[in-house]
Amino acid sequence: MKRVFIVHGWDGNPKEPMLYWLKNELEKRDFEVVNLKMPNPAEPKIKTWVDHLKKSVKNPDKNTYFVGHSIGCQAILRYVESLNKKIGGCVLIAPWMHLDEETKKEEGPEVEAIAKPWMETPINFNKVASKISKKTVCIFSDNDPYVPLSNTKLFKKNLNAKIIIEHKKYHFDPYNKIKRLSSALKSLLEISK
Numbered sequence: 001m002k003r004v005f006i007v008h009g010w011d012g013n014p015k016e017p018m019l020y021w022l023k024n025e026l027e028k029r030d031f032e033v034v035n036l037k038m039p040n041p042a043e044p045k046i047k048t049w050v051d052h053l054k055k056s057v058k059n060p061d062k063n064t065y066f067v068g069h070s071i072g073c074q075a076i077l078r079y080v081e082s083l084n085k086k087i088g089g090c091v092l093i094a095p096w097m098h099l100d101e102e103t104k105k106e107e108g109p110e111v112e113a114i115a116k117p118w119m120e121t122p123i124n125f126n127k128v129a130s131k132i133s134k135k136t137v138c139i140f141s142d143n144d145p146y147v148p149l150s151n152t153k154l155f156k157k158n159l160n161a162k163i164i165i166e167h168k169k170y171h172f173d174p175y176n177k178i179k180r181l182s183s184a185l186k187s188l189l190e191i192s193k
Contacts, residue, residue: 002063002088002192005056006035009070009096009173010044010114013037017179018172022067025185031192038072043114046121049075050082060087062133065192067184069172070096070146074118081128089134089191091184094147094172095155103146125158136161137187141169162187 004026006019014020014035023033036056039048053075057064065088068076073095080087099107099115138155140147142165155161164183170176 001030001032002065003032003034003057004065004067004188005053006033007049007053007066007068007072007075008036008038008041009068009072009094011041012069012072012173013041016069016174018174018181018184019067019069021180022184022188026188029189038075044071044075044118046075046078046117050079053079054082060085062086062088063192064088065188066090067093067188068095069093071118074123077123077125077128078121080131081124083131086131086133089132090136091187091191092136092138092155092161093181093184094140094144095138095151096147097151097154100146100148129159132159135191137164137191138162139164139166139172139181139183139187141166141172143168144171146171 006023008014008019014037019035023035026033039052060083066076073092076090098119104112136159138161140149140152152163156163169178172178
């Protein structure tokens with residue numbers, strides 16, 4: 001059976017409308033879907049989140065897929081990097097990698113301190129790419145305040161990811177009333193064929 005693990009973002013939860021919708025749509029198509037509740041989402045830590053993925057996924061294989069949102073995408077990449085076997089593929093929604101200067105000013109030093117390890121601990125993208133048997137798809141919004149479109153180059157170059165750019169979907173978050181994302185569903189169905 002094909003399994004999908006959905007990882008929410010920083011300060012997020014598995015009941016966010018878009019993630020919950022995606023879980024239901026995949027279950028209708030006979031996927032086993034786990035919408036993970038990540039530990040301490042207000043203060044995400046790399047080791048804690050990667051360990052939670054290890055504990056939750058248990059035996060990853062080529063029928064195991066991941067969907068991440070924001071910092072959840074990084075957690076997935078870091079988890080995949082740690083594997084000694086291949087997974088099926090990933091759909092990364094608004095894959096967050098860095099805090100811009102404006103966000104640092106707005107959010108303050110506490111947020112910057114939480115983000116720092118995520119920004120400064122390198123990811124071995126070659127290793128990640130070698131563990132993905134099918135494809136990675138990255139979905140960006142052209143008006144995302146946290147994830148610039150320049151990040152598309154990073155994922156295209158390092159993971160040969162398929163890039164999808166949505167129009168005016170912000171950070172694909174509940175605050176901006178994003179309740180469904182058909183490109184994420186379609187992408188997962190395509191890479192899991």
